[in-house]
Amino acid sequence: MRNSPVISQQLELFRPSGGDIATRDAQDLMAWPFFSLAKSRRVTPIDFHMGGVSIRVEATAEHGMATIWDADILIWAASQIVEARDKGLRTSRFMSATPYEILSFIGRTDSGLNYGRLKAALDRLQSTTIVTSIRQSVERRRHRFSWIAEWKEHLDAAGRPLGVELILADWFYAGVIDNALILTIDRAYFELTGGLERWLYRLVRKHGGRQTWGWSFDLAHLHLKSGSLSPLKHFAYDLRAIVQRQPLPGYRLELVTDPDGRIRLTFQPLPTDPMKAALRLPRRSIRL
Template sequence: MESSDKSGSKVAALTILFFQTNHGMPKGMGRMIEGGIKEHQNLERFIASSADIAPKDQIDLMARCWFSLTPGRTEAIQHEYVDARSGQTETVRITGSGEHGIATIHDQDLLIYAISQWIEAKRKGLEPSRRIHFTPYQFLAWMNREPGGGQYQRLKDALHRLKMTSIQTTIRSEQGKRSRKRIRQFSWISEWEITEEKGEIRGVEVVLAEWLFESIQDFHVLTLDKRYFDISGSVERWLYLYARKATGGPTGVWKETFKSLYQKSASQQAYKHYASTLRKLVKKNDLPGFRLEHVSSAQGKDMLLMERTEKRGVIEAKNPPAQEAQLVLIERSPLEEAWENVLELLRKQVGADQVKAWLERLQLGELVDGTLTYRANLKFVADWVETNFKHKMEAAWQSIGHPVTSVRIETKGRKSAA
């Protein structure tokens, strides 16, 4: 079903079919899952759209690599680190079956597809469920890939690996007051089903992890460049996702040691080979939307400088000072990450210079009953934003589907304008 927006462009509408599995369900439309876990019952069936929806990924999956960079990996992926914001230790442990191995970073494309569909549905005021239905053609066309050529078999293999990969983590495991001892275990896919006709897959239906689904409720996602799917190398793919998250600050620049990137990527390569791969990527310098540069720390350690090119008007000098310090990656709140998505929209609408001059100077406050408060250091800044950008900011928040209904600008703890 299609509808036209004010600009005349056609937007494919998302639809949700309600398949009740207990009673009142039309004959032949769904079934109870024998032996299924209670939370898997009574799931609505979400129908994916074939619209050109911007790809989005879950933020926790971008901070460290949760997927194998090589096919057939059976060695566990493990991360343990101290959250710089909370000071608490977070853990991740990912294992796979001996037959299928751990899901790969290319298998992650299916999760990115589902997340992107969910966010678009919420933006349109719909309520998707974890059970999502799509055709292989929709999935492949969305990534600008031609069907055939083994794509259907690769999709089947990806479904197997996503189902058989097991994740244990303390990240976002809070329930009420956060309990640091609470560990959640899940698979990327709880169950899946395919419909075949004459040897070809006609439809795919999957139930994705509740842990993943919960994260979209507070828009814990970032928008990706559609060219991400053109990246063939696994290390390069993960580096793009990490750079997209790490450079989310106002400067759009991030520096990190090769050794730290190596550890966060969970690569099975020897470090010297991984470092060589990073140097080659710097030489190619074709990561979509980023400039890479090899710099050195004060101690002479190899570091990678990542810069989002869309956040600057002119390319800076190629040789910054050699004395570079390791930065600490602060995990931002979902509201802060959503504000980054809003800023991206506003850069396209009012220009990057205007956003940098006025909006990036605002301090994000609290969200109460749909009203989001910002604070400015100077009254004239607050007044200018109130007059020139307030309505655009509200529209941008609403366009991403976030429950912000109004914006208030304050200065030095006082409202500059109602």
């Protein structure tokens, strides 16, 4: 945990109202490799370059790199900020919530085990360092930050958790406030248990959107964008297994072979069933 009173006192505290609100994700985080996709600890940096985009993600040996499951906390934060903004309420990157509010929103039970995992996730989000050229107006300029600048917990006299305060990175908060950089996602995303399928859903939602004809990527390009440490051969094997299971909510995946022999992943949105959409409610008892 980190706590810097000087920074905290400069920001106005934002207390989300909670409730069943739309789930929103930041497009920059959906499109580029910012998180470890593995459940085991990763300390090897992500060093990604494509066109004018550069990203380097560094982890500490103590906590390891922030994972795609840890990013659920950022999805919660983005959803709360946009909901409040759209209602005309004042927001801030200095946020306060109870562990139950965060855990229930991301589909996890309010258990001691999951509270411990929440604290570990906050530690990884705070200790992971990102350096990127994304959204930098000046060429060759880089922005360095951690997802969470600092966080602290409040306990009662018996040591039971009462709440969590956190300060989001200004880079992340600025992207959330910009409506063009936010997309709604299916709440069933939180039910996806594999790191690769979670990453793939976010990428598909970002690039495929609601386009009737969908989108496609060749496997080598996908492998690069994932930031995965898995060799391309193993990555392709895992991707084929996902295509066979079709776990991504709202999308159909298919592998095709181009005339030049390259394998390509295609994806397009499935027709929406109004009845299923109306009945889809947040899951409150999922154990990950």
